[in-house]
Amino acid sequence: MSDRPSILVPVRVLEGESIPEGVPELLTNAHVVLLGYHVVPDQTATDQARDQFEDQATRRLEDFTAILEHAGASVESQLVFTHDGQTTIDRMTEEHDCLAVLIPNATRPLENVLVAIRGIVGIDRFVRLVSGLFATVDVDVTLYHVAGADEIDADVETLLEGVATRLSEEGVPPDTIDMQVSRDGSPQESIVDASDNYDTIVMGESDPSVSTFLFGMTADQVANEFLGPVLVIQHGDPDDTEETDSE
Structure with missing residues (x-):
């Protein structure tokens, strides 16, 4: 089995967010970087907010850590009071070298995973995750690709079969891997349309900043419409192209 992939799980720890149902089981084999964060108004010092709310936030974070560890995950947690939640998520993802960020919506018992493959860039990170x-x-793992008008069937088949082969070499049973191709609509629309029969989506970020995905239009389009957890794989080293605390 591959090493545990590091996944950032951001939770607005003082705003009623928690670890949704099904997420601990999804992360059984992960190393979770659990980010409990609280966005402080610009006119309030982050140290002041920490002095006021740290004990309450720490207790909640400890409860979430226990839930994830009970499911089998290894967990390191960090509490941050910040003026900018998006920047904090990006910074923590980079500092902890996380393969992915989880949008932690609830999920039913895990049976089917949709893995949206865009191209050859970053395939190693998809395989590792x-x-x-x-x-x-x-x-069951479905490798899903939205083909562009200039992509021929043979090239798409080569791409997906290459990913399937690498996954099987890393221990994913070949008979659990399926492949699907769509040529209709935008990638985001196609992923949402295809997601009805799946419990989790794995996809690459569509912008160099994960915060754009988490807080922007793509999150509304995929995570909100899908309603289940979405694992957003990070770009990593831009040269990596594979072939088949208070603030």
Whole structure:
């Protein structure tokens, strides 16, 4: 089995957010970087907010850590009071070298995972994440690609078969891997349309900043319409192209 993939799980710890149902089981084989954060108004010093709310936030973070560890995940947690939640998420993702950020919506018992493959860039990170999380779990993995007008069927087949081969080499049973191709609509619309029969989506970020995905239009389009958890794989090193605390 592959090493545990590091996944950032951001939770607005003082605003009623928690670890949704099904998420601990999804992260059984992960190393979770649990970010409890609270966005402080610009006119309030972050140290002042920490002095006032740290004990309450720490207790909630400890409860969430226990839930994830009970499910099997390894967890390191950090509490941050910040003026900018988006910047904090980006910084923590980079500092902890996280493969992905989780949009932690609730999910039913995990049976089917939709893995949206865009192209050859970053395939190594997809393989590491999917094999690390699901190689020893009884789930079906569908490799899904939205083909562009200039992509021929043979090239798409080569792309997806290459990913499937690498996943099987990393321990994902070949008979649990399926492949689907769409040529209709935008990638985001196609992913949402295809997601009805799936419990989790794995996809790459569509912008160099993960915060754009988490707080922008793409999140509304995918995570809100899908309503389940979305694992957003980070770009990583821009040269990596694979071939088949208070603030």
